[in-house]
Amino acid sequence: xxxxxxxxxxxxxxxxxxxxxxxxxxxxxxxxxxxxxxxxxxxxxxxxxxxxxxxxxxxxxxxxxxxxxxxxxxxxxxxxxxxxxxxxxxxxxxxxxxxxxxxxxxxxxxxxxxxxxxxxxxxxxxxxxxxxxxxxxxxxxxxxxxxxxxxxxxxxxxxxxxxxxxxxxxxxxxxxxxxxxxxxxxxxxxxxxxxxxxxxxxxxxxxxxxxxxxxxxxxxxxxxxxxxxxxxxxxxxxxxxxxxxxxxxxxxxxxxxxxxxxxxxxxxxxxxxxxxxxxxxxxxxxxxxxxxxxxxxxxxxxxxxxxxxxxxxxxxxxxxxxxxxxxxxxxxxxxxxxxxxxxxxxxxxxxxxxxxxxxxxxxxxxxxxxxxxxxxxxxxxxxxxxxxxxxxxxxxxxxxxxxxxxxxxxxxx
Numbered sequence: 402x403x404x405x406x407x408x409x410x411x412x413x414x415x416x417x418x419x420x421x422x423x424x425x426x427x428x429x430x431x432x433x434x435x436x437x438x439x440x441x442x443x444x445x446x447x448x449x450x451x452x453x454x455x456x457x458x459x460x461x462x463x464x465x466x467x468x469x470x471x472x473x474x475x476x477x478x479x480x481x482x483x484x485x486x487x488x489x490x491x492x493x494x495x496x497x498x499x500x501x502x503x504x505x506x507x508x509x510x511x512x513x514x515x516x517x518x519x520x521x522x523x524x525x526x527x528x529x530x531x532x533x534x535x536x537x538x539x540x541x542x543x544x545x546x547x548x549x550x551x552x553x554x555x556x557x558x559x560x561x562x563x564x565x566x567x568x569x570x571x572x573x574x575x576x577x578x579x580x581x582x583x584x585x586x587x588x589x590x591x592x593x594x595x596x597x598x599x600x601x602x603x604x605x606x607x608x609x610x611x612x613x614x615x616x617x618x619x620x621x622x623x624x625x626x627x628x629x630x631x632x633x634x635x636x637x638x639x640x641x642x643x644x645x646x647x648x649x650x651x652x653x654x655x656x657x658x659x660x661x662x663x664x665x666x667x668x669x670x671x672x673x674x675x676x677x678x679x680x681x682x683x684x685x686x687x688x689x690x691x692x693x694x695x696x697x698x699x700x701x702x703x704x705x706x707x708x709x710x711x712x713x714x715x716x717x718x719x720x721x722x723x724x725x726x727x728x729x730x731x732x733x734x735x736x737x738x739x740x741x742x743x744x745x746x747x748x749x750x751x752x753x754x755x756x757x758x759x760x761x762x763x764x765x766x767x768x769x770x771x772x773x774x775x776x777x778x779x780x781x782x783x784x785x786x787x788x789x790x791x792x793x794x795x796x797x798x799x800x801x802x803x804x805x806x807x808x809x810x811x812x813x814x
Contacts, residue, residue: 407450407461410625411636416536418689421617421696423447426734427759428464429621431728440764447731449620449627455635458608458627458692459751460620462582477538478517480750483789487652488518495571496525499600503527504519509562509594511554512577515616519712523547523599530567532558532581534664537752554582559590568596576602578633579624585805588640592663598670601642603633609684612691615809616808617699617730617735621636621653624690625674629686630677632658637661644671647677654785654808697808705811710742718777720805723790725753725765729782734760743780747771771797780805 407416425444434443452459478484480605495501501508503526511520513531515538522529523546531549533539542549552558554577569632572595581587591601608629620674634644637659645668646660652714659670659679662668685691713720720731725748733743740763746769748754756765771779771794779797781790784806791804791814 416450516547533602559593
């Protein structure tokens with residue numbers, strides 16, 4: 402054992418169990434300008450470990466959070482119609498369930514992105530605060546009238562807000578818990594910022610679905626941790642927070658939403674908690690074997706995608722990609738795909754258009770390019786949005802075009 406052996410970011414045990422090694426990758430949201438194509442592009446190891454003490458699946462932090470979540474961060478939640486609808490449903494559900502009122506309830510979102518969710522609370526007259534470290538998305542949120550602190554969240558920031566009287570009745574965070582390198586500082590901050598009778602909700606992709614659905618492309622350097630309910634419950638308990646309910650959600654290929662309160666808070670732990678614990682145990686998330694078989698499933702998808710692209714090229718058929726998604730970059734770089742195999746990618750997000758995918762250097766264009774070029778295949782990289790995208794782009798059928806999704810297996814439809 403050497404000093405270089407990584408340690409668990411929660412319990413600090415040595416990480417000796419490797420789940421899968423995906424090789425060397427650039428940062429998945431490191432989209433390039435034309436000028437940067439000729440420059441050196443840094444690549445980092447993308448190796449996944451399992452902590453056999455607390456069963457937190459994780460990667461090492463290979464870059465600082467300031468580098469990964471910089472001023473030009475290009476992921477804007479508002480460009481997904483289905484995710485906006487999900488946010489609207491959430492707002493209505495939380496107001497009804499927890500009797501939130503504009504006069505008395507303070508709503509705080511951590512990693513509030515471009516105000517995609519808080520805009521709906523704001524529109525109903527609630528006092529809202531977003532905490533978002535990336536300048537590009539924070540600016541967009543302010544444009545929607547959402548007060549936004551351009552900061553990384555942690556215990557120090559939470560303490561300052563609490564002293565200023567800004568503790569939350571509802572403290573939420575969607576798809577952020579996996580993104581924090583210091584998960585103990587983050588969860589300690591949640592406790593500091595929560596009112597004594599307040600509620601925390603956190604949504605994150607479920608580790609069970611990642612393994613069951615072979616969703617290895619959701620592994621990239623922004624995602625430091627891959628979370629099960631059981632492990633998150635252990636982390637929250639260590640910081641004086643109790644998980645009292647859990648919902649299963651279809652977002653991001655299968656997510657869960659946890660509900661938490663102070664350990665001495667007013668909520669009773671529901672039956673859903675024991676049911677989720679039993680489901681994870683039955684699936685094998687507390688057994689090393691399920692993780693040891695994962696690497697072979699990853700290799701199968703890699704072989705299938707390479708074979709599909711080779712066959713398309715041999716037949717003289719053009720392949721384009723839809724969605725300049727971070728998960729797509731993990732997939733393309735793992736399979737060593739370049740613009741020779743995929744002519745271009747399209748994305749609705751204008752902040753990505755005119756740039757190039759990291760590693761593969763595939764150009765990112767507006768969706769209209771598909772109608773102009775008429776590729777035979779459209780590879781949907783954000784496969785979790787396959788229904789939304791295939792409906793938007795159904796016109797490719799007019800020239801015999803077909804859709805392709807790569808996960809959990811390569812499928813042409």
